[in-house]
Amino acid sequence: MAISLSKGGNVNLSKEAPNLENVLVGLGWDARATDGKDFDLDASLFMVKDDGKVPDDSHFIFYNQKTSPDGSVEHTGDNLTGEGEGDDESVYVTLSKVPATIQRLVIVVTIHDAEARGQNFGQVSNAFVRIVNRDNNQEVVRFDLSEDYSTETAMIFGEIYRHSGDWKFKAVGQGYAGGLKALAQQHGVNVG
Amino acid sequence: MDLTRGQRAKITDLIANGERFGLGVAIQAPGLSIDFACFGLDAAGKLADERYMTFFNQPTSPCGGVRLSTPISTAASGPSAALAGGPSGHPGDQIRFDIDLGKLPPSIERLTITAAIEGAGAMSNIGQGHVRFLDGDGDGTTESGRFAFSGADFAAERALMLLEVYRKGGVWRTCAIGQGFNGGLAALVEHFGGTVAEPTPAAAPPQPPPPGQPQPLTSQGTRSRATTSQASPPPASQSPPSQPKSPPVNLSKITLEKKGNRISLEKQGHAEHGEILINLSWRPAAAGTVKRGLFGGKRTNQIDLDLGCLIELRTGDKGAIQALGNNFGDLLKPPYIALDADDRSGTSSEGENLRINGQHWDAIRRVLIYAFIYEGAPNWAEANAKISLKTPGQPEIEVQLDSQSNHQPMCAIALLENDAGAVRITKLVDYYRGHREVDQAHHWGLRWTSGSKD
Structure with a gap:
């Protein structure tokens, strides 16, 4: 039985799923029910040190850079519409391969081209993030972002982080304006 | 507070008492006919109870928590009463919903304000529009929040969800939606859980008109088709779980309750129109109920209403067709309009009929349908009169004549105009003292003398 977190809550993954190694970070949202430009939401992951910054740009995993140099994080691909049941986008994480200098894996979802399309998270419904043990396909923890978001165009859904030798997951649910660019810059990525 | 699309806020941040407020709505859309409604939805976002669709035909929800009203005045109060976008903006609201959240039953979780174009057109063609929160009761309202939008925000949408007020965790909130279908x-009703009974005819989707070009509106558009019905649901075992159990919202019959409402019976290809039949019927008054009224000295228990029309042909010829003066017209030669009989009592089951020969619609420029009380009733409400307008293949249009005024026995009912071959119908329902006033109001230019049928 997976744990369901609410905003701000956290769970010890190492305790809930002992020997957790191969992780699927599943992210989902509803496609728009109305006519108009699709909501193209993108999942990205920042591998950050204890100062909250990436060691270098190669530790920013997103649709144009799907794999980290160490092979620990792999983006499975870009879904352009959010159609279909289940995860719309997902990221694989191999926990043992995550370099020791990396303290946190920050999982974000941003709306592509939000400004030009006049879109924001206030228009997106039923967003969630879930952590699945790929070795047995068991969902370990889930966070439904049931809060009503408003005009944010970027959102930190959650983060996987080291804590006293264990891996934990925190439900963040924090929105930002400025889309992926602002979030990337905040995490130390040099955005061209 | 300015709300942008997707923005959410607590009602208590907008409305002092958190419960009672007005939602003023306006859309500048020259050449388009737009209908507004407020859908009261359940937790699943569905219209579980059709009585919670508040619109001009059903202006109050059963609980009284949603009431439709026309704006109190165009000189609205508030610091930004003018529409955003320039001094030329319309200053007020076209329609207003008075909301009292405290009266809503627990089953209603969501109120969605919608706008739908009747007939052809697209929301990209609208000018400025808004939904605004009006804090306070009655006349003493001030604007406390505004969601402004314009045609640039949309593409081919013909119906929009503008704004919603919803309950979340026991707290009422609002969201500026600005999305549509x-x-x-029809699509909007489907989104709210209704089903469309009649499939869409295999006609090409309407092309968005060029900006600023008013397009003829077609009655084959939304309202006539937006028939939601579960009249013959499949057996329960096969019924999808989302099937609403409520009675259907049936919008198939057009009742032009709203003054100035327009539909156009658009010409299909080169086919001529069929016969347009206008029927006036009334319920004869029971003996003794007729009061001394307009025709004071001449007491009678018979009510005699007359149907007639002013006509103007392409040739410029003008005239009137009515029993008074024995101008019954002709269906087969100009003016191609005929009155079939003079029903002196209303007892004829068919009432009085005016027929327009649609095959010769091209010869006609405009027709103004009117009715008047010849005898027996002091006002329209007492005469219990009803006008219907039937065109082959089109929904019937019905107008109830219900004025209580004793000094205006004449009613201009509808104006039929030849709009590039289409029959454009505009509901008037304006009451007048007599023929001359109607003529003057519509610049027909006939000379009138008094006449009698006897």
């Missing part, structure tokens, strides 16, 4: 009102 190309399929118009």
